[in-house]
Structures are given as structure tokens and as C-alpha cells.
């Protein structure tokens with residue numbers, strides 16, 4: 001059993017691949033073995049989470065996920081615990097594995113109750129797993145609500161009930177104010193839906209058990225890339241070794257966004273950082289960061305530079321985009337640049353032509369910006385973030401960084417997207433997106449391949465938030481930018 005952390009590097013497999021892996025494993029083992037292993041793993045984690053529990057509530061559903069719950073109940077009872085099982089299903093319609101486990105739970109003397117206990121020290125959600133086919137209703141929905149309203153930890157078996165294991169879309173996510181700390185123990189494969197959209201909040205801390213079935217010929221649907229390696233600088237390097245970044249944005253009243261991106265690029269290690277402001281009346285120097293070289297956005301020669309374009313650009317960014325798209329050696333497009341491109345077919349054609357000319361581009365939309373670029377709604381984007389990121393990447397010939405909980409980094413169709421596990425709600429403050437764009441710009445300027453540049457910067461950006469001291473003042477975008485070297 002393995003705890004998944006931001007340092008974990010491994011493949012993520014969709015439901016179809018997981019089913020094939022399960023079938024192959026089940027065929028090679030004596031009947032009911034996998035479910036017995038799964039139940040034992042649940043019981044072990046339950047005992048670790050609540051070693052002194054007097055009451056453990058196990059809510060079991062109508063399929064094999066419920067079977068894992070019965071099996072865990074039997075194992076816990078054998079170890080002296082008093083699990084109380086509530087069952088939302090029909091005994092005579094259970095699949096064979098689950099039916100055998102129900103019998104084992106009965107034989108072990110597990111208590112079956114019609115109603116959940118009034119309180120417990122641990123709740124185990126074994127209602128629905130990868131067979132969830134519609135939103136939980138009535139009894140199941142009521143039990144899930146009760147579970148998440150308790151202060152006791154919730155341990156989800158395989159997948160939080162109601163969560164789509166492929167996409168992280170969920171109709172049953174506990175509301176943000178829910179009290180219970182959450183854990184999920186998932187089996188055979190790690191599933192992408194646990195790590196993006198509503199998956200992070202619903203699953204909480206994820207544990208993985210391969211049930212002794214390691215190794216698979218299946219292609220991953222996505223992957224966790226783990227922590228980026230440190231890139232030591234050679235002693236004989238100089239500022240030219242790390243490239244030039246030109247931030248282009250900062251229309252009237254929005255210079256701060258461009259300065260934040262510039263600061264982030266600087267602290268992330270760019271050799272030189274120019275800030276081309278669209279506001280002609282802006283101050284000629286940033287006294288707080290005199291290293292930033294202020295220029296008029298229209299005068300910068302971008303042919304040897306990485307441009308970071310869009311931060312605080314407002315509607316004025318439209319006028320400079322044709323030249324930026326045509327001339328920037330490498331490019332990060334954010335915010336208002338993306339909004340301008342979304343409504344302009346000529347700019348879209350220009351963007352797509354960059355890939356053909358061998359000029360790398362990274363785009364960093366949040367879901368609404370992504371929706372504008374794909375001509376759909378933000379709800380559509382969130383319903384399948386992996387697919388959306390891939391579509392953005394292939395339609396525009398770019399590396400797409402789809403921001404949000406479980407940021408997705410995608411390029412083309414040949415490479416599985418990466419899901420990023422760093423970051424937290426501390427990043428939900430103005431300007432953090434500008435900082436990310438600057439960090440990616442610095443990595444591109446240092447000649448990192450665009451996909452690696454994007455995923456490494458995204459990881460580091462989130463890592464700063466994850467390691468921000470608990471008692472420290474709130475993380476601001478300015479402070480985030482100054483930590484961009486981390």
C-alpha cells in the first residue's frame with residue numbers, strides 16, 4: 001500500500017483499462033481473491049486511521065464496491081473491531097464476489113443495521129466504485145450527506161461514491177464546508193478522476209494498493225510526473241545562458257500583472273527580464289525590482305526572446321498580438337491574450353502556424369478561458385478536463401496548461417497528459433496566474449522543452465503554496481513570485 005504524494009511518479013488508468021486489468025488478474029487467481037485482498041487493505045488502512053475506534057460505519061452499495069466493504073467489515077470484526085454495516089442494495093442481486101463477501105461478513109458476526117449509527121470514529125464509503133453510472137439518489141445520497149456532515153474521517157473505497165473515476169466530475173462531492181477529513185484507498189490502478197476537477201476534494205489523501213497485480217500492458221490515460229529534478233547551473237554560465245524573457249501586458253491600471261510575471265521570471269532564473277507595458281504612461285522603472293527592464297511593448301525585438309504575453313493586457317493586447325505571434329522565439333500566452341485569440345480567427349490561424357514553424361508556445365487558460373478557446377462552456381471543460389486540455393493542445397499546436405484543481409498539462413495526442421498534484425487554495429488569490437506564466441517563461445528561456453518547462457513550473461508554483469508556513473501571513477502573488485526559484 002502506497003500513499004500518493006506530489007512526489008509520486010506513475011501512470012493513471014481509465015475505467016476501461018482498469019476493468020481489463022481486473023479481469024486479467026481475476027482470471028489468474030482463485031475466486032474471490034482480489035476482493036479479499038481489497039477488503040483486507042481497507043481494514044488495515046481503517047485501523048491505521050482510527051486505531052481506537054469504537055464504532056466504524058461501513059456503508060455498502062449494490063455492486064462489488066459494496067463487496068469490498070463487506071470484506072473489510074469481516075476483517076475488522078476478526079480483529080476485534082465493531083463495524084456496523086448499512087447496505088443499500090438487494091442481496092439476491094449482488095455480483096458473485098460481493099455475495100461471497102456478504103456471507104463472510106455475516107459469518108464473522110458483523111452487525112447489519114437499517115440506519116447509520118448516530119456517531120462513529122470512522123466512516124467507510126463502499127457504496128459505489130468504478131461502476132457508478134448516475135448520481136447517487138435517495139438512500140445513498142442521504143447516507144453520503146450524513147457521512148460528510150460527521151466530524152469523523154471518511155475512507156472511500158476505490159473511488160468516492162458518485163465520482164467519475166475518469167474525469168473527476170461528481171454529482172456527490174461533499175460541500176466545501178464539510179467537516180470530515182477524507183481518505184481514499186484505490187485498487188489495481190490509480191485513476192485520473194481522483195486527481196482533478198472535484199476529485200481532489202472528494203478523495204482527500206489517496207492511497208494505492210495494486211492487490212498484488214503489478215505490471216500492465218495498458219497505456220496510461222494520464223500520468224503523475226513527480227517532482228522535477230534540480231537543474232544545477234554550471235559555474236561558467238552567464239546571464240545569456242538562461243535566456244531573455246519579455247513580458248508583454250500591463251495595460252492602463254493593470255501594470256501589476258505584468259510586473260508580477262516579470263518578477264516571477266526573474267526569480268525563476270531568467271537571464272534578463274524585459275517588461276513591455278502597454279500603458280505608455282507607466283513609470284520607466286520598477287523601484288522595487290530595478291532588475292526588470294521596462295520598455296514600450298511595441299518596441300521589443302522578440303526574435304531571440306521568450307515572450308510572456310497577456311498578463312493584465314486588457315483589450316489593448318489585441319493590437320500587439322499579430323507581431324508577438326509572428327516573431328516571438330518562444331511564447332507563453334495567458335489571460336487577455338487568450339481571450340483575444342478566442343474571438344479572432346486570424347489570430348487562431350497565426351497561433352496554430354507557430355508549431356509548423358518550430359516555435360514553441362504554452363497556453364495557460366483557466367476553465368473559462370479554455371471554454372472560450374474551445375467554443376463551449378466552463379461546465380463542459382470541467383466535465384472532462386483531460387479531454388479539454390488535449391483538445392486545446394491539438395487544435396492550437398501548443399502545450400496546454402489547464403489550470404484549476406488538478407492542473408492538466410497536455411501536448412498533442414502521442415503523450416499522455418500530466419496531472420499536477422501540488423498546489424492548494426492558497427493560490428486562489430489575484431495574480432498567481434501571472435506568476436505561473438512568468439515561471440514557465442523563465443523555463444522556456446532556459447531552453448527546457450516546452451512540455452517539461454510547463455509541468456516543472458506548474459509543480460514548483462504549487463509546491464511553494466504547499467510549503468508556505470502555516471502561521472505565516474497569507475500567500476500573495478508578490479511573495480509567490482519572490483519564491484519562484486524554489
Ligand SMILES: NC(=O)C1=CN([C@@H]2O[C@H](COP(=O)(O)OP(=O)(O)OC[C@H]3O[C@@H](n4cnc5c(N)ncnc54)[C@H](OP(=O)(O)O)[C@@H]3O)[C@@H](O)[C@H]2O)[C@@H](O)CC1
Nearest residue numbers: 034035038063064065128129130131132133134135136158
Ligand atoms: N471484482 C473484484 O474482485 C474486485 C472489485 N473491486 C471493486 O469493485 C468495484 C466495481 O464494482 P462494480 O463493477 O460492481 O461497480 P460498483 O461501483 O460497485 O457499482 C455497480 C452497481 O451499482 C449500481 N449503481 C451505479 N450507480 C448507481 C447509483 N447512482 N445509484 C444506485 N445504484 C447505482 C449499478 O447498478 P446499474 O447501474 O447496473 O443499475 C451496479 O449494481 C470497484 O470500484 C472496486 O471497489 C476491486 O476491489 C477489485 C476486486
Ligand SMILES: [K+]
Nearest residue numbers: 125128159161
Ligand atoms: K466508494
